[in-house]
Amino acid sequence: xxxxxxxxxxxxxxxxxxxxxxxxxxxxxxxxxxxxxxxxxxxxxxxxxxxxxxxxxxxxxxxxxxxxxxxxxxxxxxxxxxxxxxxxxxxxxxxxxxxxxxxxxxxxxxxxxxxxxxxxxxxxxxxxxxxxxxxxxxxxxxxxxxxxxxxxxxxxxxxxxxxxxxxxxxxxxxxxxxxxxxxxxxxxxxxxxxxxxxxxxxxxxxxxxxxxxxxxxxxxxxxxxxxxxxxxxxxxxxxxxxxxxxxxxxxxxxxxxxxxxxxxxxxxxxxxxxxxxxxxxxxxxxxxxxxxxxxxxxxxxxxxxxxxxxxxxxxxxxxxxxxxxxxxxxxxxxxxxxxxxxxxxxxxxxxxxxxxxxxxxxxxxxxxxxxxxxxxxxxxxxxxxxxxxxxxxxxxxxxxx
Amino acid sequence: xxxxxxxxxxxxxxxxxxxxxxxxxxxxxxxxxxxxxxxxxxxxxxxxxxxxxxxxxxxxxxxxxxxxxxxxxxxxxxxxxxxxxxxxxxxxxxxxxxxxxxxxxxxxxxxxxxxxxxxxxxxxxxxxxxxxxxxxxxxxxxxxxxxxxxxxxxxxxxxxxxxxxxxxxxxxxxxxxxxxxxxxxxxxxxxxxxxxxxxxxxxxxxxxxxxxxxxxxxxxxxxxxxxxxxxxxxxxxxxxxx
Numbered sequence: 001x002x003x004x005x006x007x008x009x010x011x012x013x014x015x016x017x018x019x020x021x022x023x024x025x026x027x028x029x030x031x032x033x034x035x036x037x038x039x040x041x042x043x044x045x046x047x048x049x050x051x052x053x054x055x056x057x058x059x060x061x062x063x064x065x066x067x068x069x070x071x072x073x074x075x076x077x078x079x080x081x082x083x084x085x086x087x088x089x090x091x092x093x094x095x096x097x098x099x100x101x102x103x104x105x106x107x108x109x110x111x112x113x114x115x116x117x118x119x120x121x122x123x124x125x126x127x128x129x130x131x132x133x134x135x136x137x138x139x140x141x142x143x144x145x146x147x148x149x150x151x152x153x154x155x156x157x158x159x160x161x162x163x164x165x166x167x168x169x170x171x172x173x174x175x176x177x178x179x180x181x182x183x184x185x186x187x188x189x190x191x192x193x194x195x196x197x198x199x200x201x202x203x204x205x206x207x208x209x210x211x212x213x214x215x216x217x218x219x220x221x222x223x224x225x226x227x228x229x230x231x232x233x234x235x236x237x238x239x240x241x242x243x244x245x246x247x248x249x250x251x252x253x254x255x256x257x258x259x260x261x262x263x264x265x266x267x268x269x270x271x272x273x274x275x276x277x278x279x280x281x282x283x284x285x286x287x288x289x290x291x292x293x294x295x296x297x298x299x300x301x302x303x304x305x306x307x308x309x310x311x312x313x314x315x316x317x318x319x320x321x322x323x324x325x326x327x328x329x330x331x332x333x334x335x336x337x338x339x340x341x342x343x344x345x346x347x348x349x350x351x352x353x354x355x356x357x358x359x360x361x362x363x364x365x366x367x368x369x370x371x372x373x374x375x376x377x378x379x380x381x382x383x384x385x386x387x388x389x390x391x392x393x394x395x396x397x398x399x400x401x
Numbered sequence: 402x403x404x405x406x407x408x409x410x411x412x413x414x415x416x417x418x419x420x421x422x423x424x425x426x427x428x429x430x431x432x433x434x435x436x437x438x439x440x441x442x443x444x445x446x447x448x449x450x451x452x453x454x455x456x457x458x459x460x461x462x463x464x465x466x467x468x469x470x471x472x473x474x475x476x477x478x479x480x481x482x483x484x485x486x487x488x489x490x491x492x493x494x495x496x497x498x499x500x501x502x503x504x505x506x507x508x509x510x511x512x513x514x515x516x517x518x519x520x521x522x523x524x525x526x527x528x529x530x531x532x533x534x535x536x537x538x539x540x541x542x543x544x545x546x547x548x549x550x551x552x553x554x555x556x557x558x559x560x561x562x563x564x565x566x567x568x569x570x571x572x573x574x575x576x577x578x579x580x581x582x583x584x585x586x587x588x589x590x591x592x593x594x595x596x597x598x599x600x601x602x603x604x605x606x607x608x609x610x611x612x613x614x615x616x617x618x619x620x621x622x623x624x625x626x627x628x629x630x631x632x633x634x635x636x637x638x639x640x641x642x643x
């Protein structure tokens with residue numbers, strides 16, 4: 001019976017091809033819009049998450065002073081190398097602790113110059129920020145202890161100062177110091193905020209303190225938390241330790257801040273998700289409108305085929321058999337719309353993902369949901385016309401012109 | 402399913418109306434379309450129903466065809482009280498025991514003769530191959546071999562009515578209800594259709610109940626029942642064409 005009803009429905013749809021296509025256009029657009037929104041939203045969320053991930057996972061950043069507003073921090077004494085060593089020694093959850101200080105400087109090689117960020121740190125920095133070497137080496141113990149004039153550079157600095165040339169062993173001039181390039185970092189690309197992560201020069205902390213900053217300050221301590229340890233707990237432990245070391249009394253606020261990178265990740269991906277949900281809701285409305293279109297055309301169809309319904313009822317069709325026939329027709333229409341919408345959406349989201357430079361994330365879940373939703377639209381909006389057909393009085397229906 | 406057993410000999414008539422009334426509206430606007438009709442039709446009869454329009458014959462046919470129910474009185478089909486059946490049970494009764502032929506043919510448009518004839522078999526859940534075979538047979542019986550794949554628009558009126566008869570007969574019903582089956586046909590075609598119906602009646606023992614306006618069509622029947630103002634006024638044994 002169901003099979004016959006399906007054959008019949010497909011025949012009816014074919015007979016009124018133009019009308020059917022126009023009717024399901026709403027569903028096609030609705031389904032396509034929902035899938036495209038979710039797919040692009042997934043892509044954006046994934047991109048944000050992976051970019052933050054590339055900064056380093058489970059990363060805590062400890063800065064001097066409290067954030068006062070955009071770009072402003074309260075004044076407070078800097079950290080020292082001893083603070084970083086204390087964390088390394090006392091905080092069990094810390095996998096790697098990287099003290100660092102940075103400043104903006106112009107680097108010069110021959111007649112080329114490039115303004116970049118110069119950071120003094122140690123080998124832990126590579127661990128906490130997930131850096132990998134392209135060529136060369138990291139800092140050796142004697143580099144670090146002796147404060148040697150060596151540096152590791154990012155891909156952007158290499159491009160601007162050396163072009164295609166091999167930078168290893170070459171010398172970069174920073175202020176009055178000359179510094180030998182020992183390593184080149186593998187490129188990471190842009191960060192979520194649109195900053196070029198590869199625009200950096202790294203040197204041993206001691207070299208930086210002596211030759212560039214002229215003090216013993218450490219401005220930033222980055223701590224990578226071991227897997228299985230909570231960043232919240234570790235944050236509390238770090239705060240406790242640093243308050244003690246900095247002699248902050250119980251009544252005073254912290255004069256430093258610990259930021260959890262996970263919070264930023266959650267915040268950013270959360271924003272993307274909310275946006276996706278809103279757009280999806282808007283797209284879902286067009287599915288609803290498509291459903292109303294189907295109901296409309298099914299009512300027209302029932303009226304047009306009143307006599308046919310009368311014949312069927314007269315020769316012994318049951319109410320539920322007539323109901324099924326029209327319901328199947330409505331569902332066939334809306335599912336057809338769903339299938340076309342899915343195809344359209346896949347094409348459109350692959351194209352748009354490329355255009356917007358987002359990863360294309362195929363979400364089978366949303367495709368299935370969209371398809372079943374479109375079928376459900378057929379059931380919901382087809383039921384009323386189908387019931388009207390099934391409830392027809394055969395005598396009246398046979399008399400219908 | 403409704404059990405409608407074949408009669409042992411002849412104590413139960415195929416159709417029995419007892420004091421059947423059909424009343425539309427109420428109070429001052431009350432219309433008695435049927436007013437206490439008594440009627441019996443035995444298995445194997447060919448009966449013509451005549452009467453002016455508004456005489457209640459259409460209402461009677463609708464009740465006899467289980468498309469409608471009486472307001473009062475009882476209608477027994479092989480002893481089964483139809484007025485106590487619900488809509489679905491009456492549909493099943495139509496599906497299994499009744500065949501309909503209409504004045505306007507009432508075939509499905511844009512659907513081949515074969516598919517039109519197969520339609521009642523689909524509702525009987527007959528498998529596809531068997532359906533084809535039975536429909537071909539039925540069309541052959543009405544002389545339409547070779548016309549199976551023509552749509553109603555490609556057939557003449559007489560041919561369309563033959564398709565309709567094939568559709569009614571394909572399920573081998575106990576009763577064929579024909580509502581002015583020759584009303585839309587010329588004289589020659591009308592006589593062909595009547596010859597077909599009388600042949601089915603004679604050879605297969607099919608009970609035929611037929612509404613007609615034309616006396617020469619009624620002459621084919623064994624009995625002619627006349628309706629007037631919702632009552633049966635006259636039952637004439639006609640004896641058929643012999």
